[in-house]
Each structure stands twice: as structure tokens, then as C-alpha cells.
Amino acid sequence: xxHKSDIDESVARALLVRFQELRITLMxxxxxxxxxxxxxxxxxxxxxxxSTMAKSLLKQWKKLLPEPFVATSSTKDxxxxxxxxxNNSQPQRKDSINNTQCHEASKMIxxxxxxxxxxxxxxxxxxxxxxxxxxxxxxANALTITRIPEGSGDPVELSARxxxxxxxxxxxxxxxxxxxxxSRIFNLRDLKNPDLRTKxxxxxxxxxxxxxxxxxxxxxxxxxxxxxxxxxxxxxxSQLAVDEGIGSDLIQCERCKKSNCSxxxxxxxxxxxxxxxxxxxxxxxxxxRG
Numbered sequence: 001x002x003h004k005s006d007i008d009e010s011v012a013r014a015l016l017v018r019f020q021e022l023r024i025t026l027m028x029x030x031x032x033x034x035x036x037x038x039x040x041x042x043x044x045x046x047x048x049x050x051s052t053m054a055k056s057l058l059k060q061w062k063k064l065l066p067e068p069f070v071a072t073s074s075t076k077d078x079x080x081x082x083x084x085x086x087n088n089s090q091p092q093r094k095d096s097i098n099n100t101q102c103h104e105a106s107k108m109i110x111x112x113x114x115x116x117x118x119x120x121x122x123x124x125x126x127x128x129x130x131x132x133x134x135x136x137x138x139x140a141n142a143l144t145i146t147r148i149p150e151g152s153g154d155p156v157e158l159s160a161r162x163x164x165x166x167x168x169x170x171x172x173x174x175x176x177x178x179x180x181x182x183s184r185i186f187n188l189r190d191l192k193n194p195d196l197r198t199k200x201x202x203x204x205x206x207x208x209x210x211x212x213x214x215x216x217x218x219x220x221x222x223x224x225x226x227x228x229x230x231x232x233x234x235x236x237x238s239q240l241a242v243d244e245g246i247g248s249d250l251i252q253c254e255r256c257k258k259s260n261c262s263x264x265x266x267x268x269x270x271x272x273x274x275x276x277x278x279x280x281x282x283x284x285x286x287x288x289r290g
Contacts, residue, residue, distance in 0.1 A: 010141035012050055014141070019034070132167060132173060152202055188200065193223070265278075
């Protein structure tokens with residue numbers, strides 16, 4: 001039985017996404033009992049996204065039941081999916097692999113601690129290094145922090161490819177590797193920068209590209225515009241340093257109290273904002289905004 005306190009929502013979300021990608025057969029459902037596990041998760045979680053994903057999977061799996069069992073598929077706890085008699089032929093090799101993966105994954109849904117999420121097939125970017133596995137888990141959690149858009153790639157596979165690209169460039173798991181991993185996680189988890197996460201999930205930004213992006217490249221377009229605006233303001237203010245402005249004896253220096261000043265007006269914000277007054281004391285060199 002899965003209890004609410006045992007559910008790690010990030011891990012559960014990643015596993016439900018994996019189940020959507022797998023070719024689940026009736027044989028797999030019968031052998032692993034994954035239908036019952038997913039239904040327990042649906043009933044235990046208070047997260048609407050997880051509940052919706054679980055319901056969608058259960059509805060999809062019920063379609064695999066033979067006609068005589070469809071009428072009983074709405075029984076409590078989803079037991080009909082997991083307990084239908086084994087009357088199919090021997091599964092193909094791919095089904096056997098998926099069977100094993102589902103069985104292992106079903107045991108992980110209720111675990112609160114992070115676990116290594118199994119891959120479906122043997123691929124070049126697999127690893128047994130515990131540091132790298134942990135990095136992949138944290139990246140997967142960052143990719144699934146919010147609702148996954150339709151048409152997204154497998155977050156678990158993407159996280160593995162991102163980590164692998166970082167490792168291949170740095171070639172070890174020391175300080176530089178850790179900083180690179182943390183910066184990717186920080187930016188992917190940033191709720192004010194959803195575009196980065198979406199672009200990675202949809203493939204607009206490849207794992208190889210994300211692995212080498214600078215901090216400036218990963219920030220949101222909105223923040224880029226703000227940074228550009230502040231740079232422009234700083235540039236304009238620096239130009240004032242060599243601009244003596246218009247002399248005036250009507251302005252008194254805040255520091256030396258002399259009335260030997262010059263001033264310049266500059267548009268520092270948008271066009272509909274008032275001009276900013278910059279004052280220079282010719283006596284003591286003090287500068288301030290009016």
C-alpha cells in the first residue's frame with residue numbers, strides 16, 4: 001500500500017512518463033502488477049497532475065483487456081488489470097525487457113528517497129558511477145518540476161544524455177563537473193524561466209548544446225532584455241563622466257554646498273518616462289542624480 005508520505009512526486013512523475021513511453025502489454029500488466037501500483041498512487045497522491053497521468057495510463061491499459069473482462073475493469077483498486085488470467089502466448093524479447101523495467105519501476109513509485117531510474121535498453125550513455133547516476137536523477141527531477149508539454153522527449157533519457165555530454169567534455173566528476181551540473185539544474189528548475197525547460201524537453205535545445213551553454217545563454221529572454229537595458233543605462237551614464245553638461249549657479253552641491261555645478265538630462269528608461277537629471281559639482285567633483 002502506498003501512503004501519501006512515501007510519495008516522491010518528482011520520481012513518480014518521471015516514472016509515469018516512462019510508462020507512457022513503454023510498449024506495455026497485457027502480459028506485462030499481469031506479471032508486474034503495475035496496474036495496481038499506479039492505481040494506488042492515483043488514490044494516495046494529492047497532486048492533480050500525478051492523479052491525471054495515472055488515470056490516463058489506467059484508461060489506456062484497460063483497453064488491453066479481452067472483451068469478457070472489460071465489464072469488470074472498473075472494480076476497486078484497479079485489480080482487474082493486474083490480476084487477469086495469463087492466457088497469452090509467450091512474450092517477445094522486448095516485452096520481457098519492458099516487464100523487468102516495469103516491475104522495478106513499480107517498486108520505486110512509493111519510495112521517498114531518490115532512486116536510480118532504470119533505462120529500457122542498453123545504450124552508450126549508460127553508467128554505473130554513483131555520482132553520475134545521482135546527477136542524472138537531479139536533472140530528471142528538474143525537467144519534471146512542472147507539467148510536461150505534449151510531444152516531449154523522455155525526461156529520464158534526456159537527463160542521461162545531458163549528464164553524459166557534460167561528463168565527456170570535462171572527463172571527470174570533480175569540482176568543475178559539479179558546478180556544471182548544478183548550473184543546469186538551477187536554470188531548469190527556475191519557474192521564471194520555463195522556456196529553457198520546454199525547449200530541452202521538445203528538442204529545440206539538444207543535450208549536447210545545453211551541456212556547454214553559458215549562464216547568459218540559459219537565462220530567460222525577459223531577463224536578457226532587462227540585462228541589455230541596464231547595460232545601456234550604464235553605458236549612457238559612463239558617457240556623462242566625460243560630458244561637462246550645462247553650467248548653472250542655481251544648483252547647490254550636496255557635499256560642499258557650493259553653487260558651481262553643471263547638469264545633463266538623459267532618457268534612461270522608456271520613452272514615456274521623464275528625463276533623468278545628472279549633476280556634477282565643478283568644485284569638488286561630486287556627482288548625483290537630480
